[in-house]
Amino acid sequence: MQLNKISDQKLLKQYVQGNEACLEMLINRHKDRIFTTIYLIVKDSYIAEDLFQETFIKVIKNLKKKKYNEEGKFLPWVTRIARNLAIDHFRKKQRMPMVTDSHGDDVFRKMKISTETREQTIIRTEREDEVRRMINQLPDEQRQVLILRHYGELSFKEIADLTDVSINTALGRMRYALNNLRKLMEHSHIKA
Amino acid sequence: MGGYFFLHSEYYLKNLDVLFLNDELKRDCMDKNITQNDLLLLAYNELDTNRKLLVINALESNLSLQNEYHDILAVMGKLDEFQVQPNNTSLQIILEESSSAMEVL
Missing domain, CATH: 1.10.10.10 (Winged helix-like DNA-binding domain superfamily/Winged helix DNA-binding domain)
Structure with a gap:
């Protein structure tokens, strides 16, 4: 069976049963959308990285405690967790100042190392x-x-x-x- | 614009059966009010099957609706151009956390 055809539900089930590789597949499948969502909410790449990690650590804890019961809706479930963490972040920090350029852009986003020319x-x-x-x-x-x-x-x-x-x-x-x-x-x- | 819509709408390719609706149903479709919300829900694949058929059929015969729907798809396409990725370090931290949580259990 091709890996990309395995449903989120099957991957989640296998992960909960102890197959760690399934979590990595799930994260790789959805990481860009989740990170983009968080980044657009907080508008800061460093904070987005922190919240991205926090989100998945919470996801892992919930999965291990078998608290996940949303059939076939993994991405929306993770998005809700991420959004709640972002709101908590703003409440705690009262909007941290961003490091931005003259246009108000997050300068560190542009420093991303990649294989692009x-x-x-x-x-x-x-x-x-x-x-x-x-x-x-x-x-x-x-x-x-x-x-x-x-x-x-x-x-x-x-x-x-x-x-x-x-x-x-x-x-x-x-x-x-x-x-x-x-x-x-x-x-x-x-x-x- | 109509031709452009037909060429670019994946929904027509996915829902060819709607093109073969009988005349009675087609007339029925024309009587239904198709709203902008319907077009939005169609674009995000949130319409139930019956409503989806009605909306797609209405689109077939209504140039104004086609234009509106095309506008929605065009903006959605532009939004898809923005996608950022987390650092690999974040992924490693998460996977290590998962492994350690597994050991505790």
Whole structure:
């Protein structure tokens, strides 16, 4: 059986039964989406790394205690844990000051070591920065729904429950978020 | 724009059966109010099967809806361009934590 065809549920089951390799496969499968979600929430790569670790340590503890019972919904479950940890972080630190450049960008994100050429890195970071800046221009409520739905893969119903609003409100915020992003793209002459 | 939509909509490729709906159902579809929320839910694959068929069928015959749906997919595509990765150190820390938790058990 191809590894990428094994469901999250099977991997979780095998991990709980003692197969450590299954956790690594799960993390590798979802790490980018989860990290992107956290990073967009906290807007700081160092804090995002810490929260990413904390999130998975909590995931591990819950799995070992057999507290996970959400059939086939691993990624939304992890996203909810990550979001709660991010909220706790802001409560504790009252928004830590970020190290940013003149545009308000997180400078350490750009220092990421990779196998890309310099030119590839510049193009990628420019493209990422454009999208991230546009997302950051959205009102908080719209931004939150967009991050949780698009990157965190929570359903609109789950987002509505989590943020204590109706599903129509969650959908409305997402509609406004996408409309605003489209306008920002047109304004910046970005081709979608 | 309609041609563009047909070429780029994976939903048509995944739901070819909807193209063969009978005329009665098609008329029924035309009578239903398709909202922006429906398009959003379709784009994120959250519609139940019946509603999904109605929305896809309405899209087939409504240029305005096609344009709206295309706009949603276009922004979603742009959002997909932003994806950042955690450091390998973070992954190692997590896996070590898992191993030690396993030893304790």
